[in-house]
Amino acid sequence: MGILQGKNILVTGVLTDGSIAFHIAKIAQEQGANVLLSSYGRVMSLTTRISGRLPQPAPVIELDVTNQEHLDALSGRVKEHLPHLDGVVHSIGFAPEAALGGNFLNTAWEDVATAVHVSAYSLKSLTMAARPLFNGGGSVVGLDFDATVAWPKYDWMGVAKAALESTSRYLARDLGAENIRVNLVAAGPIRTMAAKSIPGFDEFEKVWNERSPLEWDVTDPVPAAQAVVALLSDWFPKTTGEIVHVDGGLHAMGA
Template identity: 85%
Template sequence: MGILQGKNILVTGVLTDGSIAFHIAKIAQEEGANVVLTGFGRALSLTTRIAGRLPQPAPIIELDVTSQEHLDGLADEVRKHVPHLDGVVHSIGFAPEAALGGNFLNTAWEDVATAVHISAYSLKSLTMACRPTFKDGASVVGLDFDAQVAWPKYDWMGVAKAALESTSRYLARDLGAENVRINLVAAGPIRTMAAKSIPGFDEFEKVWNDRSPLEWDVTDPVPAAKAAVALLSDWFPKTTAEIIHVDGGLHGMGA
């Protein structure tokens, strides 16, 4: 029997079979979970196609986390497929091109606001939209990229990730009484669709290859996915407001 046997898990952000979110959904199913996916706009067709590569069929709900209408209707849409949710995976992030690539000092507020709204505030929006479906608590897991330091070319996306980390702590504070756990998995660089949109991504790869004490493979999303699945399970019943690093140990190394 798997560690998610009988649990109902909502997974956002499944766009390619190389993404962390896809492997979370895959491993979750293998561990006994009923998985529901979300997608939006042009990406919805990608999610639909990639869902066919999962071990089992998974229903897909259209969800734009910036649309209050979609958020207000999410609980009802979820209940069409599962009676309640035991876990939610937040794998959502976006920054306009002007907010990345070394343009930090010149980025307009409108672009910064978009990055923070979609990449950080959406954790709160998604959690609250799913809250009516939680039964006897739930585990919410977000995907992070360590925001303790400034990274090359990451710019306002790094600021958005710092906001995501802070948001997770405040959600953990305010929802703990309902037995809702909020945690993040800070993965090292993975060659995902999102990574390809970051100018200078190869600089991240070089940093990890040089400094990570454990060998790091930028093509392997499975270690981060396994950490997320573990957090979705009952094996971390008293862990919340935590950031689990799955980065080969680089976060603990000095210069």
């Protein structure tokens, strides 16, 4: 019997079978969960195709977290497949090209606003949309990249991640009375589709190869996915507002 036996989990952000989100969905199913995926627009067909590579193909519902109509419709769309939710995975992040790659001092507010809206504010939007579906409590887990320092080329996405971390703490504060836990997993660099959009991603690989006390594999999303699944389970019933680092220990090392 798995640690998510009988749990109903919504996983966002599944685009390829190499993503952390895909492996979260896969491991969640292996641990007994009923999994529902979300996608939107032109990539919905991609998510549906990738769903077929899970142990059990998962239904895909439409959800653009920047679209209020989609957020308002989430409860009804979920209930077409599951009666309630026990957990939600926020695996969503985007910054326009102008907000990355060493252009920090010149990025226009419009591009910054997009990065913060999609990558940080959406955690609040998604959580509130899912809130009516939680049956006496639940777990929200987001994917993070350590925002306590400035990273090469990461620029305004780093700022958005800092906002994500703060947002998770305030959500944890305000939803704790409803037994809704909100936590983040700060993963080390994984060579995903999202990573390919970051100019100079190879610089992250170089840093981890040199400084991570545990050997780090940029092609292995499983450790981060396992941490998310653990936080979705009842094994962390009193943990909220936390950031669990799955980065080989690099965050704890000095220069």
